[in-house]
Amino acid sequence: MAKVVAVTGNEAVANALRQVEPDVCAAYPITPQTDLMQRFSAFVSDGKVKTELILVESEHSAMSACVGAAAGGGRVVTATSSQGLALMWEILFIAAGMHLPIIMPVVNRALSAPLNIHGDHSDAMGARDSGWIQLWSENAQEAYDNTIQAFRIGEAPEVRLPVMVCMDGFIISHSIERVEYLEDEEVKKFVGEYRPVNPLLDVEHPVSYGPLILPDLYMEYKRLQHEIIWNRVKPVVLQVAEEFYKLSGRRYGLFEAYRLDDAEIAMVILNSAAGTAKDVVDDMRNRGIRAGLLKPRLFRPFPYEEVSQALRHLKAVAVLDRADSFGAYGPLFTEIASSLYPYKDRPVLINKIYGLGGRDFMPEDAEKVFLELQDIATTGKVKSIKQYITVRE
Amino acid sequence: MKTWKELTPGCVVTEPGGSTKFKTGSWRTFRPRWIPENCIQCLFCWIYCPDMAIKVKDGKREEFDYDFCKGCGICARECPGKKGQKAIVMEEEGK
Numbered sequence A: 001m002a003k004v005v006a007v008t009g010n011e012a013v014a015n016a017l018r019q020v021e022p023d024v025c026a027a028y029p030i031t032p033q034t035d036l037m038q039r040f041s042a043f044v045s046d047g048k049v050k051t052e053l054i055l056v057e058s059e060h061s062a063m064s065a066c067v068g069a070a071a072g073g074g075r076v077v078t079a080t081s082s083q084g085l086a087l088m089w090e091i092l093f094i095a096a097g098m099h100l101p102i103i104m105p106v107v108n109r110a111l112s113a114p115l116n117i118h119g120d121h122s123d124a125m126g127a128r129d130s131g132w133i134q135l136w137s138e139n140a141q142e143a144y145d146n147t148i149q150a151f152r153i154g155e156a157p158e159v160r161l162p163v164m165v166c167m168d169g170f171i172i173s174h175s176i177e178r179v180e181y182l183e184d185e186e187v188k189k190f191v192g193e194y195r196p197v198n199p200l201l202d203v204e205h206p207v208s209y210g211p212l213i214l215p216d217l218y219m220e221y222k223r224l225q226h227e228i229i230w231n232r233v234k235p236v237v238l239q240v241a242e243e244f245y246k247l248s249g250r251r252y253g254l255f256e257a258y259r260l261d262d263a264e265i266a267m268v269i270l271n272s273a274a275g276t277a278k279d280v281v282d283d284m285r286n287r288g289i290r291a292g293l294l295k296p297r298l299f300r301p302f303p304y305e306e307v308s309q310a311l312r313h314l315k316a317v318a319v320l321d322r323a324d325s326f327g328a329y330g331p332l333f334t335e336i337a338s339s340l341y342p343y344k345d346r347p348v349l350i351n352k353i354y355g356l357g358g359r360d361f362m363p364e365d366a367e368k369v370f371l372e373l374q375d376i377a378t379t380g381k382v383k384s385i386k387q388y389i390t391v392r393e
Numbered sequence B: 001m002k003t004w005k006e007l008t009p010g011c012v013v014t015e016p017g018g019s020t021k022f023k024t025g026s027w028r029t030f031r032p033r034w035i036p037e038n039c040i041q042c043l044f045c046w047i048y049c050p051d052m053a054i055k056v057k058d059g060k061r062e063e064f065d066y067d068f069c070k071g072c073g074i075c076a077r078e079c080p081g082k083k084g085q086k087a088i089v090m091e092e093e094g095k
């Protein structure tokens, strides 16, 4: 039986971690993740979970401790944001290269400089090539659901990879929403008992982690890593989503397609701003404009094929990035462009950079984008491919 | 050589003692030479060698294991020798 509560995103994710009760958690506080880990540490000190909590001196150490604990054979979690994720960067690649299924909620926040504590996607986008699976969440419910599913996805025997669960800093992490919790036993049963593979602590079967691999084998290992994330993750994500649907009644896929089938123009947008934009899609529809929306959920591996099938028929698409790739198009835009490029009939694409450092994204901002798309769809003319919006010119 | 399909994900080495198969002696540019007549069998070289390139049998020093000696010269530096005469000297490889 589901329990309906009013909680923040951080609270919901901390509760998901409590319900899973991992073996080890190593973490360091950083805004806006602090409150998530503070809540989880309270569960540890109140004896609600038997998790071994390792308090470390930096995020570099947090991820290093996670790698050690996961190689040791434990089910391991941490959480971070922004500069913390940036400081983990070196070890992110090690966690993925060693195929250690560490689960990490990332409470998305802007990167310095200038110093800013508010939500944008620069942190996780910067880590997109680290070999981690990335799930993105629109609201507290999705962050909670994705966290629980992340364990099953990352730990699947054919996958065994670390997973980031992204949600927007403050907008989701600190706002109270209606969330449906599963029962503790349901979550425990859903994630199942952890089965380590080649654990270091199995002294009967000694293994070594982290050997030196020179040019004679390095590429073969990378080829294998590519194969696993490229071909094996998607089916697992869909299968886990199906099982999760049976348990919770909430459906998940590789992305959410909102009123896309009969749309002529659409927006591609991640996380919380998608909620705002969906409202505006409805508004556009009421005004006779055939607008739709695609909200990616699985960003790594990126489902190029499926995304292109969902977008090909459109006349014009705006890809909205809440992170910039300085000197290039936005990170989400380049993925959407890559997925559509193989097709001769494809929509006109534009890229908007919005909401950096927590700048608000309002319905009227979404409306302007849809009206521009409408214009492009009729005239075929694009003023500029990449443009900053929600900015003072 | 193995193809990618034959590898263990995460480069986990599941067989112990694999380092003995990875010969590192070719990295050497200087080669230690043992002079047995100056050796007092103190085994400092055996203790100090950062690899395991000094072979010892029944408590007695034997020849270098050149498959693993990287020529760092630590043994030659630490060797007390006999009456000021070193029992290990470093010589340039290929000379």
Ligand code: SF4
Pocket (backbone or CB within 6 Å): B032, B048, B049, B050, B051, B053, B054, B064, B068, B069, B070, B071, B072, B073, B074, B075, B076
């Ligand atoms: S030169 Fe270095 S590696 Fe070689 S035997 Fe001496 S101490 Fe060991």
Ligand code: SF4
Pocket (backbone or CB within 6 Å): B034, B038, B039, B040, B041, B042, B043, B044, B045, B046, B061, B075, B078, B079, B080, B081, B087, B088
């Ligand atoms: S350190 Fe020198 S004297 Fe001592 S055992 Fe080694 S070679 Fe012989």
